[in-house]
Structure formats: structure tokens, C-alpha cells
Amino acid sequence: MVENAPMNVRVRFSPAPTGSLHVGSARTALFNFLFARHHGGTFVLRIEDTDRARSKDEWVVGIQDTLRWLGLDWDEGPVLQSERFSEYRTAASELLDRGLAYECYCTPEEIRERNDAAMTAGRSPGYDGRCRDLDDSQRVALAAEGRSRSVRFRTPDDGTSRFVDEIRGEVTVEWASVHDFVILRADDTPIFFLANAVDDLAMGITHVIRGEDLLDSTHRVLALREALGGGSPLSFAHLPLILGTDRAKLSKRHGAVALEEFRDAGYLPEAVCNYLALLGWSPDDGREVMDLDEVVDAFSLAGVTHAAAAFDHAKLDWMNGEWIRRLTLDELAERARPLAEERFGDRLDDELFVAGLRIGQERAVTIGQLLDQMEFLFVADDEFEIAAESWDKLVATERVDDALGAVEEHIARMEWDGAPVDLRDTLAAAAFEKPRKVMPAIYAAIEGRHAGLPVFDAIALLGQEKTLVRLRAARARLAR
RNA sequence: GCCCCCAUCGUCCAGUGGCCCAGGACGCCGCCCUUUCAAGGCGGUAACGGGGAUUCGAAUUCCCCUGGGGGCACCA
Numbered sequence: 053m054v055e056n057a058p059m060n061v062r063v064r065f066s067p068a069p070t071g072s073l074h075v076g077s078a079r080t081a082l083f084n085f086l087f088a089r090h091h092g093g094t095f096v097l098r099i100e101d102t103d104r105a106r107s108k109d110e111w112v113v114g115i116q117d118t119l120r121w122l123g124l125d126w127d128e129g130p131v132l133q134s135e136r137f138s139e140y141r142t143a144a145s146e147l148l149d150r151g152l153a154y155e156c157y158c159t160p161e162e163i164r165e166r167n168d169a170a171m172t173a174g175r176s177p178g179y180d181g182r183c184r185d186l187d188d189s190q191r192v193a194l195a196a197e198g199r200s201r202s203v204r205f206r207t208p209d210d211g212t213s214r215f216v217d218e219i220r221g222e223v224t225v226e227w228a229s230v231h232d233f234v235i236l237r238a239d240d241t242p243i244f245f246l247a248n249a250v251d252d253l254a255m256g257i258t259h260v261i262r263g264e265d266l267l268d269s270t271h272r273v274l275a276l277r278e279a280l281g282g283g284s285p286l287s288f289a290h291l292p293l294i295l296g297t298d299r300a301k302l303s304k305r306h307g308a309v310a311l312e313e314f315r316d317a318g319y320l321p322e323a324v325c326n327y328l329a330l331l332g333w334s335p336d337d338g339r340e341v342m343d344l345d346e347v348v349d350a351f352s353l354a355g356v357t358h359a360a361a362a363f364d365h366a367k368l369d370w371m372n373g374e375w376i377r378r379l380t381l382d383e384l385a386e387r388a389r390p391l392a393e394e395r396f397g398d399r400l401d402d403e404l405f406v407a408g409l410r411i412g413q414e415r416a417v418t419i420g421q422l423l424d425q426m427e428f429l430f431v432a433d434d435e436f437e438i439a440a441e442s443w444d445k446l447v448a449t450e451r452v453d454d455a456l457g458a459v460e461e462h463i464a465r466m467e468w469d470g471a472p473v474d475l476r477d478t479l480a481a482a483a484f485e486k487p488r489k490v491m492p493a494i495y496a497a498i499e500g501r502h503a504g505l506p507v508f509d510a511i512a513l514l515g516q517e518k519t520l521v522r523l524r525a526a527r528a529r530l531a532r
Numbered sequence: 533g534c535c536c537c538c539a540u541c542g543u544c545c546a547g548u549g550g551c552c553c554a555g556g557a558c559g560c561c562g563c564c565c566u567u568u569c570a571a572g573g574c575g576g577u578a579a580c581g582g583g584g585a586u587u588c589g590a591a592u593u594c595c596c597c598u599g600g601g602g603g604c605a606c607c608a
Contacts, residue, residue: 068608103607160606176534178604202606229535237606244608268536268603299600334545340557360601364543367558415570476567491568503569
């Protein structure tokens, strides 16, 4: 795969710690990781916590935990921008000295009002340049009014800004439509654009791979970068956004969006990475189920698509099943055990747990769903419940008491050896020619759900006593 | 409102002028297997948004329209 990348690739993933890692950011992290590893480069983690009001330490930790869970290990960092404020202030005052930026005394409220007015008058919003050319006496007067000062970067008045995106090709915009923007807040803390430009320069970043939502801001960051001295060339690659299946912005309404939710529901990181890699990218040979090393090997920015992709939970589910089936029983048990302990507590019997996994693995979608199916093994007889929907199915079954009675008799009489139980002859003898019709009721009575782990194995795991208790309980309830 | 990006089955991708009356995957439907449901096997349904232009020939090139997404913060 030919890729014109410099020798020493340095990329960074730079999330703002204002929430847990969600699908879109995770995909960005993944693609940065893939690009770095593919080129033997360096993957840096940088935390963009310049907005002190919205950033939280717990998210700084949480994001790192999630990246580790995904297997996206970084080589440098985390670098916290909150610890580098003096660098950004120095850069800002330098721009001020050189006239590339200016002090602005407008308050956010005033700007908002003027923007609203501009909008209703049919004009475009954006800073109107009021403080652009103040002289010293005007500045002193505004400060004397008690106004605080922010620093604004002066963008060109005319001409065209252009850069070549590694994925999209040339992207241009007229400078006239890019307004002057704040780089230092009134409280002297830096804004994203400044910190971003300063750090990419300081850290020797060679490629910026991020979401398409940042495409327009690239012109501003590039202008700032140039004002700050340029440095070596920096390539940009903007990834298509991830949307919901309805093409609307991905949100909770579309199901899980935070990576923690997927972890807690029992999705495997292999499956999540695999699925995310295929959202907006595909290998030349069309493979789909690939581990991280294989993806690293095949990865290329040239293979990234241009259009936004919809996140399809159904395909992720399928892929997770594929990955669960690729695990050995020991591996599956290792992955599932923490979730099982959390869920079943002291009632968890490890031997039974592993035995349950063994019969459930081939049909599993997620570990969480597997635990749902195993719950009946770890619940006390007096806490055992049949799901409402399943009970309805049981009641609706023709000659259900006869069927349960026949099974009860079979279990009671049989010689118990722990092997799977074969009910076919028994049901046939009781004139049930089509097991398909009565099986859901038997499942419901024994497992509490009308579909679950194969009941013949389940009975063997549950034990003769408990199985009989449940069958009798179901028949007693039926008689009421 | 202005600016930017994008446009192949329901969804994710393949396709870079003839190999395409468009291929794969998920989903969906049917059949097989089956002591439930799955998993697995086999088969099926289903798309180049519209209009111009270039060309012997356009899913592939260009233009317009339409549609979708993003941006226009003292968020990132």
C-alpha cells in the first residue's frame, strides 16, 4: 500500500474531558491509532481541557480507561492542556505584539445581541469587528468602564484559504466569510484554536485526523499556525461523521452511544473496534471480521469514505456474536466473569457459570444477553420468576398441564447422571407429536423465559430437585 | 440567512469510462437443519436522487437542481 506519509508520523487523539467517550470520538481515536501503528509512528494522547468549567477530572480518567479497554494504547501523554496555559498566553501576547491579534472589549452578551440582530436583518452572524482597530485611548476608556479584555485573532479580509485534505482533496473557503475569532478568553484562559495550534506545533504533530465537524475550523487553525511561525507541514484528514440509522445526529435515542454502555452490556472490544473500523473504511480485499492487527496492516487513509455513515446496532450485534464465537471457553469466561459477579454476587457458582457459557456461546449476541439466559441457574427457588410474556405463552399452550406433567414425571423417575435430558419419547408417549409446540412452555416453567439455553442441558445443570420444584410451581400456579 | 462537505440496496461497504441489466456484508423473507430460540447451510428481496453536458460508450468526468450532514461560541 503506497501512502505518501513522512517518515516520522506523529498523530494525536485530543478529546475534551466533558463526558464519557462516545462512538464518534472512539472512531476518531481508533483511526489515529491505526494510522500511527500502520506507519510505525507515535500516537499521542492530549486532553483538551481548556474549558475549565466543563472539564472534569473523572472524565480524564474515564476516557483513558475506555481507550485501554478498546486496546488503543498511546505512546505519549496524556498531556493536559490545563497545565500549559502559560505557553498559550505567551503565544497570544506575541500575536498581540505583532498586530496579528487584538484586544476585544465586547462582552459575550453584546455579541450575541448583535448576532441576533444581524440574523433577523438577514445578515450572517459572526464578529462584526467592532474592536478591530481601537487606539490606546479607546482601549483605556473601555477598560475603565470595567470591561474585561479578550484576545481576538485577525483573519484576512480577502483572498481564499485552501488546504489539501488527505481524504477529501482540496478544500477552499473565502476569507471574507471567516470572522475574527477569540483565542484568549477574558479570564485569560485559551480557546481551542490557540491551544490546538500551539500544541500541534510544539508536539511535532504531522497528521491531524479528526471528525468532519472540524473541517471548517481548519482554515482558522492553519492561519494561526502560520502566524505562530509555521513549522513543518501538517496534513489534515477529516473523517465522515457517524449518524443514527435515520441520518440524524447520533444520540441516546438511537440506543447506546457511550462506549461504557457497550462495555457494560457485554460487547467485546474486538467487536467494537472491528465494527467502528468498518464505518467509513474498508480494506481492499473486502474482509469484514478482522482483529486490530489485521486492520492496522490493511489501514490506509485512501480507503476512507467521504459520506457520513449510520451506526447500525444490528450489525454490531452480529459482529459481537462472531467475536464471542472466536473466543475459547476460558477466554469467554474470563471476559464474562466480572459482569457475572456484578450481576449475581455470591449466588454465582463458577463451575455452573462456565458450564452455562459452554452451552450458550454458540448462540450468543452479547455477554449481557448470555447472562440473561443463565440467570435461572443462580436464582433461589423462592425468587424464581417467569417473565410475564413467557407465562402468557405458557398459558396459551394447548394441553400445557399434560405436557408439564409428563416432563415432571420423566424427571422424577429418571436416573440422574447429569447428562442432557431427552424428552422426545416422553412427549411423544403423551401424544405430543410436535415438540415445537410445547417446548416454549417447558422453557418458561424451568428457565423463566420461553427461549433460552437448550433446556435439556439446562435441566442437567439445574439439577433434578430444582427442576421438579419449578415444574410443580408452574403447574400449581396454572391450577389456580 | 451565509459558508463548507457529501450523495450506489433499509444499513455499512465494493465499484475510479466499457469486465455492471452493479458485487459483498448486516438486516429482512423463504427453505434446510433443529427436543425452544438461536447459531449454521442454501436461496431470495433490494440501490446507482433528478436533469443536462462530454463520449462510440457513463454508477464512474463536468454543470445545475434536489436531498442529507457540518460550520458560522469568550465549546471542542
